[in-house]
Amino acid sequence: MRPFEYARAGEASEAVSLGGRFIAGGTNLLDLMKLQVETPDKLVDITRLPMRDIEATDDGGLRIGALVTNSDLAADKRVRDDYPVLSRALLAGASGQLRNKATTGGNLLQRTRCGYFYETSQPCNKREPGSGCGAIGGFNRIHAILGTSDKCIATHPSDMAVAMQALEASVETLKADGSTRTIPLIEFHRLPGDTPEIETVLEKGELITAVRLPKSLGGTQIYRKVRDRASYAFALVSVAAIVKMKGGEIEWARLAFGGLAHKPWRDTAVEDVLKGQAPSRALFDRAADALLAEAKGHGENDFKIPLARRTLVSVLAEATQGA
Template sequence: MNNFDYIRASDIADAVRMKAADPAAKFIAGGTNLVDLMKYEVERPARLIDISRLPLRSVEETDDGGVRIGALVPNSDLAYHPLIERSYPLLSSAILGGASAQLRNMASTGGNLLQRTRCLYFYDVATPCNKRAPGSGCGAIAGLNRINAILGTSEACIATHPSDMCVALAALDATVHVAGPAGARSIAFVDFHRLPGETPEIDNNLRSDEIITAIELPPQGFATHYSYLKIRDRLSYAFALVSVAAALELENGHIRVARLALGGVAHKPWRDVAVEALLRGEAPSRDLFGAAADALLKDAKGFAHNKFKIGLARRAIIRTLTQAANATPQVQSIKKVR
């Protein structure tokens, strides 16, 4: 690990000023991802700005019936918050499906959004990686790519986004609130993360001098017909090979609103509103869910070791939508798929 300067921000404006003065500096809160990257020398910041004491730890209802989540709320606090458990159980379930209890106690909500994408070659500084060293090549494309992406890939990168929480936030149509020298602004969650394209080193659309202050959820939380299913190599403390967040609103036996997002398959949580539109107005059925899965995966491309993900994703989508329609969500404390 390299030597670095350490400073602590006293408030949001102070944090913004510090970052604007040194765009290469890194914010640190829980540090569950950044410290690992520094140990591997993937990240070598010369300065860390500690934001852990900023007043961003509240979970509050908004005037329109939604909820605003401070960027420093620990993942564990958020998962077990009564408002989230009652009104947004999909989010609670996704958080509890991720990492370990110890990491969830430390990890912050805003930091979860900023996790670097997952790939063996990204973490190994002895190998080529366009995310870590732009222009060096992608070792995963012709290498060991079992865990890598099948959607939204480019010739420059096939890494996947590691977050479980973000898959649920994508399905729930969240908004990200940020602050910077130019003031505050909001980013629709579906637009926050980026596909790799020719610039895989840029994970998201947060500017270098901005800080996440909150995540806002709309009033509709799909508290009855939802499910989060995570398929992984180990029963706990493992990243998803494929994960699915499904949320439905049913009316008179038909789907009035549908939300569907995938994790473990792309450089960002994967959501396609055109596929969701195919479900609206229809009666839930295995054939309908299979057609939605086929539409969502029509452009999927496997590589030497991860082609199995396409079939796995199809089955997981059908299973998760069925769980949501039947109001029998996957229980994260029970690892067997229902």
């Protein structure tokens, strides 16, 4: 590990003024520093900032401080009762020890688990822009089939962010100049395009302070994660589904997907296929067609296309059973 400066902030305004990489749980950043994938000159410790509360909002939603741990968020009674898809997604991620340290803000910013990104002797445009993408034509079993570019086919690893995408969360931030903004989560992460090293819309020195969830709209909520083993594995395909039935028809649905793209994936065209329709296998297949219309495998990950179809169909069947 290379030498670096360390500072501890007591207030959010101090943190953004210090200049440096923010660190809280460190469950991803420290690993990357040990491998010299990340080599920050300065770390700003934000663990003492007052951002560990989960608070009810005036509109009936929740405001989740950026330093709330994944374990505490998953266990919160309001989350379990009103946003069960989020609790289930959190419990499907990592291990108990990591969930006890990992934070809400950090979870959104964790970086891809692509082997070429982690191995500094291999080409990776995300780690070293212009060096190439080793995964294209290489070992790409876990890689993306949607929203890729010829510069990068990596996936985003978060489970939490997939559920939050379906819940239409937004991200509150504090900029280095002291101004604040609220960013809809659907706009927070970027697709790779020609600049896969730029993963979010955050500006330099901008700090996540909270994540806001709107009022729960109920419905049947499901999080399904398909992976190589039952625990401590990243999703090959995951689906966060919220489905509301009325009179034997699907009144509305919100769907988000993990393991398929460079960002937590949501395509409202898939939801539009389902709206106002009676559930059936034919309908679910049409929804899968909409999801996968532009899907592209890269050899070893071709299996993800039929796997995503089967997973979505199965989740929709479960969410509408008894209709």
